[in-house]
Amino acid sequence: MNRLHPLGGFLWAAVAVALTAALYAGYRSTPDVTWFALREIRVEGNDRTPAAEVVRAAGLAAGTPLFSVDVGTVRRSVERLPWVRRARVVRTLPSTVTVAVDEWVPVALVRLDRLYYLTGEGHVVRAPLDQGLDFPVVTGPTRAQLAAGPWREALLGALDLLGRRGMDVSELHVDPDTGLTVYTPDNGGTGIRLGFEGFEEKLARLDRLRRHLDRRGRAAYAVNLDYADKIVARLVPVPVEERKR
Secondary structure, three states: OOOOOHHHHHHHHHHHHHHHHHHHHHHHHOOOOOOOEOOEEEEEOOOOOOHHHHHHHHOOOOOOEHHHOOHHHHHHHHOOOOOEEEEEEEEEOOOEEEEEEEEOOEEEEEEOOOEEEEEOOOOEEOOOOOOOOOOOEEEOOOHHHHHHOOOHHHHHHHHHHHHHHOOOOOEEEEEOOOEEEEEEOHHHOEEEEEEOOOHHHHHHHHHHHHHHHHHHOOOEEEEEOOOOOOOEEEEOOOOHHHHOO
16 A cells, blocks of 8 residues: 655645645735635525525625635624624635534523523524524513523523423523522413522422322412422312312
8 A cells, every 4th residue: 555655745735835825925916816706605504594694794795805805804793693603714715705603592582671582501692583482481580680690500500401301381480589480381370489409309309299199180380399398389279060079
């Protein structure tokens, strides 16, 4: 098997670098050359942001000399778009610029001055609600509290846990005194107080309570799990006709 000698590999790399430098120097000395004019703009990774919007934010136009494209400026401009978390800009000879974006993923809605999308990292996405409304709604916090409130990590941890459990949640309310209360749509709306910590263990207790009530043919419309040694639950009243049976 023929193998490239290490020195040969180094020489090839040196030649490639020198050729690139020569081409760039040639371009700089003859700015009217159009060999490397921008002809194609590729956008990748955009599920929520239209490609045309990315191109518009990038400020790129066909015919622009490729080496004059400031990839840092383009990246920063694209990252100002509401859904774009990070962007990467690559120039490819002879005539292509690729803009690859990493977008935010919403896990909830949050009510501030109006409804916004909220990500699992606590980022508020200031975009139109065109991604739908089928998310739990976080209520209670102000914008400042959401950015640096003492219970911020508790809120994000609860959203993550509830999402992983596939729990059907309509609202997650934050109160500075009582902590987090989850509202589910079952039984006409059930409120479940979780407090600020120990969510895994508390939800496991909730599962046990529901299994117990199911065996009795009962259901709760309010549950307080924010105790170390007990559960306080308010049960849905039994209809009169069922009590007479």
